[in-house]
Amino acid sequence: MNKTIQELVPLIQEWAKERGIFDKSTPFDQLLKTHEEVGELIKACYDNDKPAIQDAIGDVMVTLINYCYKKRIDVLEQINDVLTFERKRENSKVVLALSIQDSLTRLMNANFRLLGIGGETPFLYFYEIITMIGYLDDIAFLESTTIEECLNIAYNEIKNRKGKMINRKFIKDEK
Incomplete structure (x- = not known):
């Protein structure tokens, strides 16, 4: 059940x-991991591989x-803002994935410049x-699925995953 x-x-x-x-990573470390995952998304879109x-x-x-x-950003608020706002949808998954990159x-550049500096979260x-x-x-949407369905797939994949943090990166245990 989703x-x-x-x-x-x-x-x-x-x-x-x-x-x-x-506890053992920085926001920038999380963006580096996002970068890795976006690369996989670009490849999957290019290959037109729905799963x-x-x-x-x-x-x-x-x-x-x-x-x-x-x-300390309320991600649920950000998601709700997106999912309730009607947008003109691009029809190329590869272009969309490259746009995410x-x-x-831009987000990585802003974080790198501000690394170690406190204060308010910039609008950017x-x-x-x-x-x-x-x-x-x-x-x-172009794949006839939803973010919610995709997030369920990811969570079900990781929820029992074990591993350890090495050099500020989570390394999953081999099965």
Whole structure:
């Protein structure tokens, strides 16, 4: 049975806490992981591989949820803003995935420049997060799926995963 996004976000956050992801990584580390997952999304879109696209959308969402937690951004508010706003949808999944990469690069640049500096979260953070979630939603729409379904797929894949943090990165145990 699928869970709602409102149910999944705290479950994902608890999963990350239990594995030391929040204690032993930085927001920038989470963006680096997002970068890796977006690369997989671009490839899946290029290959027109629906199961891989769903998996990658879910994985990107997991890493964005982790990033938002680290930056104290209410990710549920960001997701709700995107999913309730009607957009003109691009018809190329590859272009959308590349656009996510563009937004992610801007977010990474902003985080890198501010690394170690406290203060308020810049508007840019919210804008790029909303933009990326919107593009993920558009890709999901083109695949006749939803972000919620993709996030369920990702959570079901990781929920029992064990591993350890090495050099600020979660390394899953081999089965």
